[in-house]
Amino acid sequence: MIQQSAVGSAGSFYGSLAGGVALFGDGRVDVSSNPSGASDFEFDTGLSAALRLGYDFGSLRLEGEISQIQADISNLDTVTGPVSVGSEYTSLGFMINGLWDFDFQPFVFSAGLGLGVSNSKFDEMSNAGFVAVAESEETVFAAQLILSAAYHLSENTSMGISYRYQMISDVNDQGFVDTELVSPSDMSFDNIDVSIFELFFTYEF
Numbered sequence: 289m290i291q292q293s294a295v296g297s298a299g300s301f302y303g304s305l306a307g308g309v310a311l312f313g314d315g316r317v318d319v320s321s322n323p324s325g326a327s328d329f330e331f332d333t334g335l336s337a338a339l340r341l342g343y344d345f346g347s348l349r350l351e352g353e354i355s356q357i358q359a360d361i362s363n364l365d366t367v368t369g370p371v372s373v374g375s376e377y378t379s380l381g382f383m384i385n386g387l388w389d390f391d392f393q394p395f396v397f398s399a400g401l402g403l404g405v406s407n408s409k410f411d412e413m414s415n416a417g418f419v420a421v422a423e424s425e426e427t428v429f430a431a432q433l434i435l436s437a438a439y440h441l442s443e444n445t446s447m448g449i450s451y452r453y454q455m456i457s458d459v460n461d462q463g464f465v466d467t468e469l470v471s472p473s474d475m476s477f478d479n480i481d482v483s484i485f486e487l488f489f490t491y492e493f
Contacts, residue, residue: 298346301493303339306450308486310334310357312377315480317410317421319465321473327366327420329413331377334359336484340385344492347391353383353402357454357482364413364420373413373420379456379480380407381430394440396448406430406456410477422463424475429457436488444492449485456480 312331319327335358342351361375387400405427413421432455438448458479462472 298344300344301342302344302349302351302490303341303493304351304488304490306336306338306340306355306486306488308336308450308484310336310359311483311485312359313481315361315377316478318476319421319473320475321465321469325367327364329361329364329373331359331361334377334482336486338486338488342385347389349385349387349389349398349400351385351387353381353385353404355379355381355383357381357484361410361413366420371415371420373415374411375413375421376411377480378409379430381405381454381456383430383432385432385434387434387436396438396440396446398434398436398438400434402432402434402452404430408456408459408477408480410459418467419465421475422461422465422472424459424461424463424477426459426461428459431455438488438490445490447487447489450488452484452486454482454484456482 315329338355340351340353358378363370364373383402383404385402387398390397407427409425412423433453436450438446459477
């Protein structure tokens with residue numbers, strides 16, 4: 289039976305804080321000045337944090353989200369083999385989420401979809417002073433699928449766990465890569481897929 293939403297009666301505002309881990313799919317970057325073509329790389333396990341403010345209509349909720357995910361990049365696969373690099377990826381995301389609640393007191397299960405943008409940034413990928421991939425940054429389209437389960441702590445508070453599958457569009461930029469180049473090279477990063485597992489705390493105002 290569907291009743292009221294995750295933290296109390298319908299017709300109220302709520303806020304939520306969340307944090308967790310981010311597991312990325314493999315990445316791929318194409319530097320136009322590199323004659324050997326595109327190179328693959330792997331993300332280390334990352335971290336995520338988010339602030340959400342929303343309004344509860346009953347079984348339906350709408351919320352705005354500001355989130356950040358971060359992960360290190362340690363290796364770049366080239367035609368001559370893996371190369372150790374020191375780099376970091378960060379995404380500052382802004383989303384509008386719609387969620388449908390299924391209330392089985394004291395538990396609430398939710399499913400939803402989010403749409404928005406991500407300011408995606410790749411730090412320089414270099415080794416021993418040689419820049420293989422320059423720093424790149426672009427604001428791109430992002431979307432996410434959401435599944436969550438919450439437990440009522442009181443009439444106004446709840447906490448729970450959430451899984452978010454986030455899809456971030458490809459990043460295209462220009463930058464100086466080889467120290468011998470005198471002009472910037474076009475660079476293209478493939479779209480990013482990331483699974484986010486988080487804990488959250490929600491308070492109804």
